Amino acid sequence: MKVFYNPVQKTHILTHEIIAGKRYRHHEKKARLENILKHLRAAKRFDVCIPDALPIEAVLAVHDEGYIRFLESSQMLSKEEVIWPYTFPNDRRLSIREPVTVFTAGYYCFDVGTPIMSDTYIAAMASASGAYAAARHVLETGEACYALARPPGHHAASALFGGYCYINNAAIAAKYLSQKGRVLIIDFDFHHGNGTQSIFYNSNEVFYYSIHGDPSIEYPYFSGFAEEKGIGEGLGFNLNIPIEPMVGAAEYLGEFKEGLNQILKRFDPKYIVCSCGFDVAEGDPLGHFALTPEHFYELGTTIKSLGKPVTLIQEGGYLVDRLGVNVHAFLSAFL
Numbered sequence: 488m489k490v491f492y493n494p495v496q497k498t499h500i501l502t503h504e505i506i507a508g509k510r511y512r513h514h515e516k517k518a519r520l521e522n523i524l525k526h527l528r529a530a531k532r533f534d535v536c537i538p539d540a541l542p543i544e545a546v547l548a549v550h551d552e553g554y555i556r557f558l559e560s561s562q563m564l565s566k567e568e569v570i571w572p573y574t575f576p577n578d579r580r581l582s583i584r585e586p587v588t589v590f591t592a593g594y595y596c597f598d599v600g601t602p603i604m605s606d607t608y609i610a611a612m613a614s615a616s617g618a619y620a621a622a623r624h625v626l627e628t629g630e631a632c633y634a635l636a637r638p639p640g641h642h643a644a645s646a647l648f649g650g651y652c653y654i655n656n657a658a659i660a661a662k663y664l665s666q667k668g669r670v671l672i673i674d675f676d677f678h679h680g681n682g683t684q685s686i687f688y689n690s691n692e693v694f695y696y697s698i699h700g701d702p703s704i705e706y707p708y709f710s711g712f713a714e715e716k717g718i719g720e721g722l723g724f725n726l727n728i729p730i731e732p733m734v735g736a737a738e739y740l741g742e743f744k745e746g747l748n749q750i751l752k753r754f755d756p757k758y759i760v761c762s763c764g765f766d767v768a769e770g771d772p773l774g775h776f777a778l779t780p781e782h783f784y785e786l787g788t789t790i791k792s793l794g795k796p797v798t799l800i801q802e803g804g805y806l807v808d809r810l811g812v813n814v815h816a817f818l819s820a821f822l
């Protein structure tokens with residue numbers, strides 16, 4: 488299987504984060520990539536390639552130009568500077584001024600765990616390049632393809648970063664594929680992909696399906712509820728299945744399959760884009776489900792059995808030592 492990854496993605500180094508007032512070593516670290524790569528290389532069944540740079544039009548198809556220009560401007564920071572947004576506009580009806588410097592980054596941000604540094608933009612663009620290259624490969628060959636994306640993307644909206652995400656990798660892949668036919672995004676990350684949902688909320692070309700920890704008690708808290716079904720033309724093209732944390736893996740997989748069956752009765756996708764969040768793994772520090780490699784293999788088999796070309800995009804997963812084993816088990820289903 489082709490895997491797209493660029494070493495530039497490792498240059499984005501996050502030191503710490505504050506969650507509910509407590510300081511932690513940042514969970515989104517480059518060791519995540521290294522562990523996955525180690526396992527995929529050892530398996531010798533994966534062809535790891537550096538993706539070409541992606542056309543800016545593919546990024547602007549899902550993100551606001553002002554937002555991308557803002558992210559790009561972070562390259563002006565010194566190596567030591569880190570921008571932590573801490574003030575946010577709370578009434579978007581006001582004529583809030585767009586930020587002129589990264590110091591008013593809260594304009595484009597929704598949480599406090601996602602800092603910006605001088606390498607953030609190039610790392611995020613490299614990550615998105617992998618997603619775009621994977622989608623292109625799927626389009627050209629019909630074979631499943633995996634983008635080892637990092638930073639992740641599914642929390643990034645068209646003009647908002649947060650949740651460790653800056654550019655929405657899965658949305659770029661889905662938007663590109665949607666030029667050729669309807670796309671189903673399957674997001675199994677432990678956290679609701681609020682960014683992806685918002686980007687396609689009024690679309691009937693891209694169906695967003697997410698199964699995740701119940702947002703009434705889990706990040707990102709303000710979206711991911713079952714009643715969010717889309718708006719306008721997109722009404723009926725968004726399905727959220729919030730699950731109580733600590734649910735057993737068998738029950739989780741049952742809910743996952745039930746959700747898919749519901750969708751496929753009324754939506755026939757030509758392509759599938761999968762936001763693969765391995766923070767649903769047993770023992771993950773940021774998730775509370777309990778999937779093991781066997782369950783990831785079953786999850787992969789279920790998606791493969793739909794018989795559609797699949798673009799697989801890495802999202803979360805923070806149990807670094809087990810990440811590669813879990814990713815390998817999942818990808819094995821597509822070989």
Ligand SMILES: [Zn+2]
Nearest residue numbers: 676677678803
């Ligand atoms: Zn997550």
